[in-house]
Amino acid sequence: MTFNEAFERFSEQYLPAGAPAALMHQLRTLASLHSLPRRHMTTLDVARDHLVFIVSGPTKLVALDAGGNDQIIAFQFGGDCLTLPRKGLHTFRLVAIRAASLLVFEAEALRALEQRAPVLNAILARCSLAALQRTRANLVAMGRRSATERVASFLLSMREIEQVAQGDGRTLTLEMTRKEIADSLGLTVETVSRQFSKLRELGLIATPSRTQVRLSDPARLAAQAGAFAPAA
Amino acid sequence: MTFNEAFERFSEQYLPAGAPAALMHQLRTLASLHSLPRRHMTTLDVARDHLVFIVSGPTKLVALDAGGNDQIIAFQFGGDCLTLPRKGLHTFRLVAIRAASLLVFEAEALRALEQRAPVLNAILARCSLAALQRTRANLVAMGRRSATERVASFLLSMREIEQVAQGDGRTLTLEMTRKEIADSLGLTVETVSRQFSKLRELGLIATPSRTQVRLSDPARLAAQAGAFAPAA
DNA sequence: CGTGGCTTTGACGTCTTTCAAATATCGTGG
DNA sequence: CCACGATATTTGAAAGACGTCAAAGCCACG
Numbered sequence: 001m002t003f004n005e006a007f008e009r010f011s012e013q014y015l016p017a018g019a020p021a022a023l024m025h026q027l028r029t030l031a032s033l034h035s036l037p038r039r040h041m042t043t044l045d046v047a048r049d050h051l052v053f054i055v056s057g058p059t060k061l062v063a064l065d066a067g068g069n070d071q072i073i074a075f076q077f078g079g080d081c082l083t084l085p086r087k088g089l090h091t092f093r094l095v096a097i098r099a100a101s102l103l104v105f106e107a108e109a110l111r112a113l114e115q116r117a118p119v120l121n122a123i124l125a126r127c128s129l130a131a132l133q134r135t136r137a138n139l140v141a142m143g144r145r146s147a148t149e150r151v152a153s154f155l156l157s158m159r160e161i162e163q164v165a166q167g168d169g170r171t172l173t174l175e176m177t178r179k180e181i182a183d184s185l186g187l188t189v190e191t192v193s194r195q196f197s198k199l200r201e202l203g204l205i206a207t208p209s210r211t212q213v214r215l216s217d218p219a220r221l222a223a224q225a226g227a228f229a230p231a232a
Numbered sequence: 233m234t235f236n237e238a239f240e241r242f243s244e245q246y247l248p249a250g251a252p253a254a255l256m257h258q259l260r261t262l263a264s265l266h267s268l269p270r271r272h273m274t275t276l277d278v279a280r281d282h283l284v285f286i287v288s289g290p291t292k293l294v295a296l297d298a299g300g301n302d303q304i305i306a307f308q309f310g311g312d313c314l315t316l317p318r319k320g321l322h323t324f325r326l327v328a329i330r331a332a333s334l335l336v337f338e339a340e341a342l343r344a345l346e347q348r349a350p351v352l353n354a355i356l357a358r359c360s361l362a363a364l365q366r367t368r369a370n371l372v373a374m375g376r377r378s379a380t381e382r383v384a385s386f387l388l389s390m391r392e393i394e395q396v397a398q399g400d401g402r403t404l405t406l407e408m409t410r411k412e413i414a415d416s417l418g419l420t421v422e423t424v425s426r427q428f429s430k431l432r433e434l435g436l437i438a439t440p441s442r443t444q445v446r447l448s449d450p451a452r453l454a455a456q457a458g459a460f461a462p463a464a
Numbered sequence: 465c466g467t468g469g470c471t472t473t474g475a476c477g478t479c480t481t482t483c484a485a486a487t488a489t490c491g492t493g494g
Numbered sequence: 495c496c497a498c499g500a501t502a503t504t505t506g507a508a509a510g511a512c513g514t515c516a517a518a519g520c521c522a523c524g
Contacts, residue, residue, distance in 0.1 A: 063372045066459040071375035073368050083361060090372055090460060118350025125353050128360035129315060135367045136305050140295045140322055142374050143303035144418045147512070178471065186376045188513055193472055210470070210521070227298040228322060379480070410503065420481060425504055442489060442502070
């Protein structure tokens with residue numbers, strides 16, 4: 001992954017077709033490409049806000065705990081964009097689930113550009129809004145709901161993500177471990193594993209490999225996911 | 233609360249000082265003032281996105297369940313702004329905890345204006361980002377954490393809100409019921425009540441009335457709130 | 465072929481929910 | 495101003511769900 005390729009993807013996705021060359025050039029100056037190996041977390045200055053474009057690779061946004069326990073806020077995949085806030089009440093970090101490429105902008109520098117290039121605000125607004133939708137959805141998934149409901153609706157929600165679902169939309173390649181699923185659902189590894197076993201015994205899913213899940217019966221899986229579930 | 237007062241507050245808070253009169257006028261045309269009585273929810277067209285400015289009154293953003301159970305996404309107070317998304321995976325509604333005034337814009341109409349008034353994007357970006365921070369914080373509060381930790385950190389987080397904390401920042405006027413607290417923390421009313429009792433017995437809080445809470449010992453309360461807690 | 469990490473399974477303890485009932489508080493009308 | 499009814503809160507007891515601890519199994523990789 002070269003810088004040029006990365007920037008190309010970013011501009012395709014977020015910049016309007018007729019963006020002035022001067023702006024493109026400015027943005028190019030402000031961007032930096034980071035290769036994040038599997039399991040590694042960003043080492044950005046926690047005193048500053050950043051805008052991060054996920055060029056490729058599955059990543060997780062986590063809130064860091066004093067102990068080694070992460071709380072996963074959201075998963076992001078190639079093409080997603082998010083703001084990584086400076087250290088506030090919590091410290092947030094972006095972690096690569098598998099090797100990932102990130103295009104990073106300092107928010108401060110972008111704000112300085114906003115005056116001359118108002119289109120930047122549109123980008124920021126779009127990113128924040130999308131991140132907000134993802135986060136709200138996760139919050140709903142963590143409300144007072146049973147472990148079964150959480151796992152079932154987690155699986156159904158993964159189906160909506162292009163980079164996870166295979167052709168027929170029934171076979172998922174979850175790049176994340178059980179622990180990561182557990183951290184995102186507010187459960188323990190063991191509980192998640194037991195739920196997988198239960199859904200397997202019910203014939204609702206199959207797990208051909210460690211990371212693959214086949215949704216054998218999405219309709220009945222949706223029934224297990226309860227009232228707040230994504231549609232089957 | 234008149235429309236003019238409401239719009240005045242909105243523009244003070246979100247429009248830059250030198251906003252052109254033409255834009256102000258346009259926005260004025262697009263805004264509508266809603267008075268939401270206590271317990272009532274918005275009856276906006278669920279097929280459209282809206283931008284809502286909370287002029288006054290505590291409100292909650294809820295995801296609606298098939299049963300009567302709400303999942304509370306976030307609380308908002310006067311001066312906050314949020315996007316109320318159209319019906320997607322979930323249906324979101326804004327509910328007044330006490331009588332509230334809202335200034336509502338249709339997102340569609342705002343988008344049409346964006347071309348000519350790029351400052352609108354800055355407003356939207358600001359609103360979304362603030363809402364995102366609130367929601368992420370809530371998500372952290374709901375991770376794998378005990379009931380005590382949730383309630384303690386809920387109380388500490390309420391202290392940060394101007395309209396909830398009294399002069400010394402130790403006496404809170406929670407406008408919400410125990411059920412609303414429970415819904416926002418993913419717990420039951422009874423569990424929340426038991427946590428209040430426990431914290432009372434430990435001498436960390438006092439509850440002079442149904443809605444008032446005095447944080448007698450914020451430092452020890454923070455200790456109860458655990459590793460992810462807001463500082464005391 | 466062995467090793468290390470991830471996943472699964474089991475047994476048990478604890479915490480939260482559930483169901484039920486008593487008590488406190490607030491708003492209203494007398 | 496007080497009494498009453500409606501609603502919110504608190505408390506108790508029991509059941510169930512999830513977490514913890516421990517061990518075994520599985521898979522990928524060297």
